[in-house]
Amino acid sequence: MADWDDLWLDAHLATMVPGGDAYGVIANGALAVREGRIAWVGAHADLPGAPHALARRVHDARGTWITPALIDCHTHLVYAGDRAAEFEMRLEGASYEDVARAGGGILSTVRATRAADEDALVAAATPRLEALLSEGVTVVEIKSGYGLDLDTEARMLAAARRLGRDFPVTVVTTFLGAHALPPEYAGRSGDYIAFVADRALPEVHRQGLADAVDVFCERIGFSAAETERVLAAARALGLPVKVHAEQLSDQGGAALAARYAALSADHLEYLSDEGARAMAAAGTVAVLLPGAFYTLRETRLPPIELLRRHGVPIAIATDCNPGSSPVTSLLLMINMACTLFRLTPAEALAGVTREAARALGLGAERGTLATGKVADFVTWDIARPAELAYRVGANPRRQVVRTGTIVGA
Numbered sequence: 001m002a003d004w005d006d007l008w009l010d011a012h013l014a015t016m017v018p019g020g021d022a023y024g025v026i027a028n029g030a031l032a033v034r035e036g037r038i039a040w041v042g043a044h045a046d047l048p049g050a051p052h053a054l055a056r057r058v059h060d061a062r063g064t065w066i067t068p069a070l071i072d073c074h075t076h077l078v079y080a081g082d083r084a085a086e087f088e089m090r091l092e093g094a095s096y097e098d099v100a101r102a103g104g105g106i107l108s109t110v111r112a113t114r115a116a117d118e119d120a121l122v123a124a125a126t127p128r129l130e131a132l133l134s135e136g137v138t139v140v141e142i143k144s145g146y147g148l149d150l151d152t153e154a155r156m157l158a159a160a161r162r163l164g165r166d167f168p169v170t171v172v173t174t175f176l177g178a179h180a181l182p183p184e185y186a187g188r189s190g191d192y193i194a195f196v197a198d199r200a201l202p203e204v205h206r207q208g209l210a211d212a213v214d215v216f217c218e219r220i221g222f223s224a225a226e227t228e229r230v231l232a233a234a235r236a237l238g239l240p241v242k243v244h245a246e247q248l249s250d251q252g253g254a255a256l257a258a259r260y261a262a263l264s265a266d267h268l269e270y271l272s273d274e275g276a277r278a279m280a281a282a283g284t285v286a287v288l289l290p291g292a293f294y295t296l297r298e299t300r301l302p303p304i305e306l307l308r309r310h311g312v313p314i315a316i317a318t319d320c321n322p323g324s325s326p327v328t329s330l331l332l333m334i335n336m337a338c339t340l341f342r343l344t345p346a347e348a349l350a351g352v353t354r355e356a357a358r359a360l361g362l363g364a365e366r367g368t369l370a371t372g373k374v375a376d377f378v379t380w381d382i383a384r385p386a387e388l389a390y391r392v393g394a395n396p397r398r399q400v401v402r403t404g405t406i407v408g409a
């Protein structure tokens with residue numbers, strides 16, 4: 001009696017389930033799927049019967065490794081234009097903050113994004129999304145934040161939702177209205193924050209466009225007090241929050257995020273001991289973004305030892321955006337998390353699977369190969385899981401399975 005839809009055999013499994021070795025390895029494993037969810041995971045030898053009697057379809061994974069599908073939990077994937085000229089300016093000596101203060105930076109992308117309709121935004125984002133998907137990503141978080149007016153913020157989020165319908169990917173949207181001060185509010189950041197908290201946020205929420213809310217808490221973004229105003233408004237609407245915190249300076253954004261039970265605090269190069277403690281107590285995930293660290297040639301490392309010591313969960317993401325991280329490879333971020341931040345390959349892989357799921361509030365549903373979870377997984381042509389971190393610019397992905405169905409091969 002075939003109870004399972006699909007059964008995958010002859011694979012080694014890096015389940016990423018905590019408790020065993022760092023990868024949760026099951027050598028010579030088997031993985032069964034029923035109605036889009038994982039129905040059974042274990043050693044082939046422990047299968048409760050003959051494969052063809054157990055499942056309608058049996059797949060030979062040919063000795064590859066299977067991991068949970070990858071999750072990119074922090075991107076600004078939807079935007080128009082590019083910032084190659086700013087890259088050249090920075091190569092000539094200007095800093096990221098100099099460029100922002102001169103009206104370039106985020107605001108130049110705001111101008112291009114305001115001028116783009118929804119079709120143009122979807123078209124511009126498509127190759128970036130396809131690049132991520134080609135590496136076995138099945139969940140992507142996408143933020144607004146290049147509109148800074150109600151229409152454009154809503155249009156960005158609608159474009160993100162459309163990508164989730166048009167491609168084999170689960171898109172989680174985040175409203176980042178408090179990303180930068182738009183020119184029409186110059187010198188009136190209090191008024192802009194009031195607009196974001198009291199007008200724009202309730203409206204995008206009413207339209208069902210935002211799954212979470214984020215704020216750029218920084219000298220060139222918004223103060224801790226302004227950040228708190230937006231977090232409070234989000235919480236009043238029942239929306240989860242996250243914060244771009246301690247990227248360029250210590251503003252206390254991580255501790256503030258923790259006070260609002262944030263899903264994550266992201267960047268964190270300047271995180272203090274107090275911030276790390278607060279995050280640990282609140283269960284707030286540290287999302288590290290090595291692409292931004294690399295692109296901006298930062299020298300201050302996020303305090304990895306501190307995060308480990310306090311037991312703060314660590315996720316890794318691309319931060320895909322036109323300014324500080326023009327990155328569309330999550331595998332490269334795994335490599336950089338190890339090379340630049342000294343994470344272990346297992347920590348980095350957990351960072352784009354189990355902990356990335358947790359950073360999106362999806363930890364119960366995704367991120368590990370465990371019975372009951374959504375059957376999103378990847379088969380890789382590798383001899384050991386550390387190869388995913390070790391190679392630079394390689395893509396050993398073989399098959400991508402989403403809710404039990406092969407979507408990429």
Ligand code: DI6
Pocket residue numbers: 076105106109179216244247292319321322323324325
């Ligand atoms: N931090 C970042 O790294 C991005 N946004 C943010 O708040 C950069 C966005 C950009 O430069 O366009």
Ligand code: FE
Pocket residue numbers: 074075076244319321
């Ligand atoms: Fe970001």
